[in-house]
Amino acid sequence: xxxxxxxxxxxxxxxxxxxxxxxxxxxxxxxxxxxxxxxxxxxxxxxxxxxxxxxxxxxxxxxxxxxxxxxxxxxxxxxxxxxxxxxxxxxxxxxxxxxxxxxxxxxxxxxxxxxxxxxxxxxxxxxxxxxxxxxxxxxxxxxxxxxxxxxxxxxxxxxxxxxxxxxxxxxxxxxxxxxxxxxxxxxxxxxxxxxxxxxxxxxxxxxxxxxxxxxxxxxxxxxxxxxxxxxxxxxxxxxxxxxxxxxxxxxxxxxx
Amino acid sequence: xxxxxxxxxxxxxxxxxxxxxxxxxxxxxxxxxxxxxxxxxxxxxxxxxxxxxxxxxxxxxxxxxxxxxxxxxxxxxxxxxxxxxxxxxxxxxxxxxxxxxxxxxxxxxxxxxxxxxxxxxxxxxxxxxxxxxxxxxxxxxxxxxxxxxxxxxxxxxxxxxxxxxxxxxxxxxxxxxxxxxxxxxxxxxxxxxxxxxxxxxxxxxxxxxxxxxxxxxxxxxxxxxxxxxxxxxxxxxxxxxxxxxxxxxxxxxxxx
Numbered sequence: 340x341x342x343x344x345x346x347x348x349x350x351x352x353x354x355x356x357x358x359x360x361x362x363x364x365x366x367x368x369x370x371x372x373x374x375x376x377x378x379x380x381x382x383x384x385x386x387x388x389x390x391x392x393x394x395x396x397x398x399x400x401x402x403x404x405x406x407x408x409x410x411x412x413x414x415x416x417x418x419x420x421x422x423x424x425x426x427x428x429x430x431x432x433x434x435x436x437x438x439x440x441x442x443x444x445x446x447x448x449x450x451x452x453x454x455x456x457x458x459x460x461x462x463x464x465x466x467x468x469x470x471x472x473x474x475x476x477x478x479x480x481x482x483x484x485x486x487x488x489x490x491x492x493x494x495x496x497x498x499x500x501x502x503x504x505x506x507x508x509x510x511x512x513x514x515x516x517x518x519x520x521x522x523x524x525x526x527x528x529x530x531x532x533x534x535x536x537x538x539x540x541x542x543x544x545x546x547x548x549x550x551x552x553x554x555x556x557x558x559x560x561x562x563x564x565x566x567x568x569x570x571x572x573x574x575x576x577x578x579x580x581x582x583x584x585x586x587x588x589x590x591x592x593x594x595x
Numbered sequence: 596x597x598x599x600x601x602x603x604x605x606x607x608x609x610x611x612x613x614x615x616x617x618x619x620x621x622x623x624x625x626x627x628x629x630x631x632x633x634x635x636x637x638x639x640x641x642x643x644x645x646x647x648x649x650x651x652x653x654x655x656x657x658x659x660x661x662x663x664x665x666x667x668x669x670x671x672x673x674x675x676x677x678x679x680x681x682x683x684x685x686x687x688x689x690x691x692x693x694x695x696x697x698x699x700x701x702x703x704x705x706x707x708x709x710x711x712x713x714x715x716x717x718x719x720x721x722x723x724x725x726x727x728x729x730x731x732x733x734x735x736x737x738x739x740x741x742x743x744x745x746x747x748x749x750x751x752x753x754x755x756x757x758x759x760x761x762x763x764x765x766x767x768x769x770x771x772x773x774x775x776x777x778x779x780x781x782x783x784x785x786x787x788x789x790x791x792x793x794x795x796x797x798x799x800x801x802x803x804x805x806x807x808x809x810x811x812x813x814x815x816x817x818x819x820x821x822x823x824x825x826x827x828x829x830x831x832x833x834x835x836x837x838x839x840x841x842x843x844x845x846x847x848x849x850x851x
Contacts, residue, residue, distance in 0.1 A: 355615040358709065363611065397842075421709075423716040425842070429724030432839035436829045443831040449717035453614065453677075453707045460679040461705035468685030469737075470745055472728035472754055480843035481725075489726055489752045496748035497741070498728055573692045575699040583688035586653075586681070587736035 342408035343367075344445050346428045348421040348452020349380050352539035356453050364450050365415060372404045373417035373427070381417060395479070397430035405434055409441045421454035425475050425503040455562040456501035459534030462544060464573075464581035466532060466564050467499050471584075476513045477504035483513070490517055494524035499570065499584050502563045506554060514563070515554035521565060525549055530572055530582050532564040533557055546572070546582065598664035599623075600701050602684045604677040604708020605636050608795035612709050620706050621671060628660045629673035629683070637673060651735070653686035661690055665697045677710035681731050681759040711818040712757035715790030718800060720829075720837035722788060722820050723755050727840075732769045733760035739769070746773055750780035755826065755840050758819045762810060770819070771810035777821060781805055786828055786838055788820040789813055802828070802838065 345364040350356040365371070371381050371389045378391040392400050401416060408414045418426035428449045435442050460467045472493050476486060493500050505514045518531075527550035535543045535558065545556055549565065557563055566584055573581040601620040606612040621627070627637050627645050634647040648656050657672060664670045674682035684705045691698050716723045728749050734742060749756050761770045774787075783806035791799045791814065801812055805821065813819055822840055829837040 350614070353616075355619065356707070358606070358614055359611040360609075421713050421717075423713055423721045423723055425725070428717070428721035429839045429842045432720045432724070432827070432829060432837045433841055435831075435837060436827060436839075443829070444834070446834065447720075447837065449720065451612070451709045451713045451717040453709070454713065457677050457679055457707045457710065461677075461684070461707040464688045464703075464705065465679045465684035467679055467729075468688070469681070470728065470730045472726065472749070473723075474726045475842075482844070485753070485844070489754065492748050492752035493728070493754075496745045498745065498749075571688070571692060573688060573699070575691075578700070578702065581688045581691060581703065583685045583692075585689055586685045586731075588738070588741070 342411045342445055343413045344404055344408040344431065344447045345415045345450055346422045346431050346447065347415050347417050347450045349377055349417055349419055350453040351420060351455055351458035351537050356458065356538050358450070358452065361450050361452060364448065368413045368415040370404070370407055370412055370414045371417055372400050372414065377417045377419050397427060398434055401427065401431045401434035402438060405431070405438060405442045405445060408445045418452070419455070421452045422449055423451065424454040424473060455503070455537065456564060458537045459532065459544070459562050459564060462534060462537055463532055463546070463579070465583040466530070466566050466570060467501065468584040469499065469586055470497065471499040471501065473501045473503060475503045476517055477510060478513060486517070487520055490520050491524055494521055497567050499567050500565045505557045505561055505563055507559050514557055518549070518552050518554065522549055526568050529568060530566045530570050532582065533561055534564070535561045537562070546580070598667045598701055599669045600660055600664040600687065600703045601671045601706055602678045602687050602703065603671050603673050603706045605633055605673055605675055606709040607676060607711055607714035607793050612714065612794050614706070614708065617706050617708060620704065624669045624671040626660070626663055626668055626670045627673055628656050628670065633673045633675050653683060654690055657683065657687045657690035658694060661687070661694060661698045661701060664701045674708070675711070677708045678705055679707065680710040680729060711759070711793065712820060714793045715788065715800070715818050715820060718790060718793055719788055719802065719835070721839040722786070722822050722826060723757065724840040725755065725842055726753065727755040727757065729757045729759060731759045732773055733766060734769060742773070743776055746776050747780055750777055753823050755823050756821050761813045761817055761819055763815050770813055774805070774808050774810065778805060782824050785824060786822045786826050788838065789817055790820070791817045793818070802836065
């Protein structure tokens with residue numbers, strides 16, 4: 340009997356944004372572990388046990404999944420978005436490294452998904468269309484000084500950026516501070532996009548210049564994207580504007 | 596008659612890594628435009644005209660697609676990976692901005708896909724598991740000095756990084772120079788992952804320390820990922836190693 344651990348990205352929410360590979364992996368397992376709202380996205384069926392846990396219990400959850408997989412079960416750990424972007428894939432690898440020896444013998448497959456920043460970018464155009472970075476604003480796992488240093492480095496080097504873990508009840512001031520730092524480094528006109536629950540029924544997207552961006556525009560379900568000094572906002576009649584960061588530092592010639 | 600332009604991400608290659616949304620959009624159109632190898636991934640069917648073009652003709656391709664969509668046709672522009680990551684979404688937005696007025700009235704939907712760096716990251720663990728950036732090494736569209744500045748900034752700030760457009764016949768030295776720059780900034784033991792044609796039949800993945808990474812390990816179909824000083828390599832008996840960048844700057848305690 341050979342167990343298997345799948346670490347599966349469920350994408351931004353709407354099942355239409357899941358891959359066939361994710362569906363196939365979910366159909367293959369007897370157990371699903373994950374943060375409650377993600378486990379709730381996996382349909383109940385005979386033969387499937389769903390184990391929902393609280394947020395911030397990533398390592399315990401990975402350990403429970405590995406214990407079952409090492410005992411021969413087929414097990415899924417699910418994440419929203421992509422498991423490799425501030426999600427369960429790193430936690431699973433960490434558990435394998437620091438856990439008991441049998442966990443290293445468990446076949447482990449990470450199944451990628453559409454991560455929040457790319458789902459949001461698609462909704463508004465191509466704000467991450469040139470060099471960009473992804474930064475977690477959570478100072479639970481690294482010191483705030485490191486986050487601040489990375490924000491300044493990314494802004495000065497001209498990267499567009501997306502934020503994960505922007506705000507929570509336990510971390511109320513971090514996003515506001517991040518926006519203040521960026522206002523010291525970037526022009527006030529740089530577009531900031533707040534995308535909440537993208538592809539889900541309660542999707543909401545707001546676009547404001549950096550000068551007007553405030554922390555209250557985001558909650559736990561929001562992915563903020565900050566453009567660069569080159570990012571363009573293209574107004575369209577009767578349609579939302581397109582926002583994109585050009586592929587080039589000089590505008591191209593376009594002929595119909 | 597209302598036209599529509601879809602800019603669709605086909606994912607890394609294997610159709611199992613496409614989303615349902617991408618399949619639905621492809622089924623809705625009468626025309627598909629794209630770089631030859633991507634158009635070849637879209638199955639022929641009655642009522643579908645496939646327009647394949649050469650690489651580096653992004654703006655002309657977007658213009659042709661917008662012209663047809665503005666005339667009332669349903670049209671797809673396809674990219675490998677995600678269209679918002681160094682691909683057709685920015686080119687389409689650029690064409691809309693600089694093109695004739697009717698193009699701004701065309702409904703435009705960007706359909707995200709699994710981008711190369713996240714497909715590769717999933718194959719080896721979670722090398723992009725903490726703050727990371729994506730950098731194009733092509734100096735066709737921006738000066739090499741900007742690329743060099745961004746490489747140094749990303750390395751000094753502790754970002755993991757993924758490279759797009761790493762090498763081509765016309766750009767033979769850029770990746771080698773980028774690796775030399777990183778050797779000046781990062782420890783020689785930092786893992787570098789060369790992932791070629793991930794999820795396709797000719798997939799090949801090589802993992803080497805930065806000290807040993809050379810440009811010859813990549814071609815046009817390769818996405819190189821460079822870890823950070825914290826990135827871990829976890830050996831496993833009879834399985835390939837796991838590579839991950841920890842979520843935290845201090846190792847977690849793991850109990851089974």
